[in-house]
Amino acid sequence: MDEACAKVDELLSGYLDRELTQKDRQQVDLHLESCARCTARLREFDSLSTSVGRLRDEMDPEDRERWRKVMDNAFDRTLRGIGWLLLVGAVLLLVGYGGYEFILSDVEPPFVKWAVGAVYLGLAVQLLSVLRQRLSASKTDKYKDVEI
Amino acid sequence: MRRAQLMMQLEQVGPSGYALAVSLLGNTDDAADALQDAVATVLRVRSYDPAQGTFKAWFLAVVRNRCLDVLRQRKRRPQADMESAEIETEPSEGPEALATRDEMTAIVKRELAALRRPHREILILREFLELGYTEIAEVLGIPPGTVMSRLHRARSALADRVKSYG
Numbered sequence: 138m139d140e141a142c143a144k145v146d147e148l149l150s151g152y153l154d155r156e157l158t159q160k161d162r163q164q165v166d167l168h169l170e171s172c173a174r175c176t177a178r179l180r181e182f183d184s185l186s187t188s189v190g191r192l193r194d195e196m197d198p199e200d201r202e203r204w205r206k207v208m209d210n211a212f213d214r215t216l217r218g219i220g221w222l223l224l225v226g227a228v229l230l231l232v233g234y235g236g237y238e239f240i241l242s243d244v245e246p247p248f249v250k251w252a253v254g255a256v257y258l259g260l261a262v263q264l265l266s267v268l269r270q271r272l273s274a275s276k277t278d279k280y281k282d283v284e285i
Numbered sequence: 286m287r288r289a290q291l292m293m294q295l296e297q298v299g300p301s302g303y304a305l306a307v308s309l310l311g312n313t314d315d316a317a318d319a320l321q322d323a324v325a326t327v328l329r330v331r332s333y334d335p336a337q338g339t340f341k342a343w344f345l346a347v348v349r350n351r352c353l354d355v356l357r358q359r360k361r362r363p364q365a366d367m368e369s370a371e372i373e374t375e376p377s378e379g380p381e382a383l384a385t386r387d388e389m390t391a392i393v394k395r396e397l398a399a400l401r402r403p404h405r406e407i408l409i410l411r412e413f414l415e416l417g418y419t420e421i422a423e424v425l426g427i428p429p430g431t432v433m434s435r436l437h438r439a440r441s442a443l444a445d446r447v448k449s450y451g
Contacts, residue, residue, distance in 0.1 A: 189412035211324035
């Protein structure tokens with residue numbers, strides 16, 4: 138391949154895709170008029186381009202529709218996430234408010250307050266312990282990515 | 286971007302995202318998972334900025350990043366994924382079957398799947414999804430000037446492989 142062909146060869150993709158500047162396009166046009174080798178190369182690229190484009194038409198109809206199911210699942214997953222967020226937020230708010238009212242209340246005797254406080258604390262410790270265990274397992278579990 | 290508008294845009298670019306994911310991951314199950322993750326991310330984050338380019342290019346970049354994560358995970362656990370890492374190239378398709386179908390298209394399909402990932406993805410973006418060079422640069426995160434040279438190398442690589450069939 139001589140120097141002129143090598144230079145034009147690098148521009149053939151841009152020429153085929155109509156992405157060259159007018160100056161470069163004219164340069165390629167001029168070269169192609171007198172170079173059978175580069176013209177054949179351009180035809181080769183064009184033919185490959187058509188064949189890859191044709192794969193789109195060959196796409197399985199089931200695959201064409203599959204993405205829609207995927208999108209619906211993603212929408213559902215996001216909605217589910219929002220639902221959980223609302224639920225957990227509301228429960229924490231109510232529990233917090235109940236605890237606050239309970240502490241300030243003068244009706245219950247002190248030992249009941251201590252007992253209920255201990256129940257709250259116990260639940261919190263259990264929750265933190267489970268979370269810690271899960272976190273540690275997720276880092277070391279070699280089967281975590283295996284789908285059942 | 287408002288949610289309804291976002292969902293409408295996703296409806297339009299969804300098939301392109303799926304096609305890109307299939308071509309990068311080589312099988313439809315992993316592609317579906319990657320696309321689902323990408324759509325969930327887009328719905329959650331909504332950080333698209335029109336000043337940075339088209340929505341399609343931005344979404345395809347999100348899908349591509351998710352696919353690259355999956356490919357990295359495969360590298361970390363090669364044994365578990367050996368089967369799924371195989372590119373679906375219709376291995377049962379013998380010479381007779383090739384002859385009955387459009388032979389050239391069948392060969393191109395097989396050789397496209399066997400190309401190196403950077404070459405395969407840029408050809409899919411250009412020929413299959415018909416993106417312009419600016420959009421391809423946005424998806425791949427490379428300078429627009431690099432697109433033409435990479436595309437040229439990809440086409441040359443594919444042409445060399447197809448030529449070997451005689």
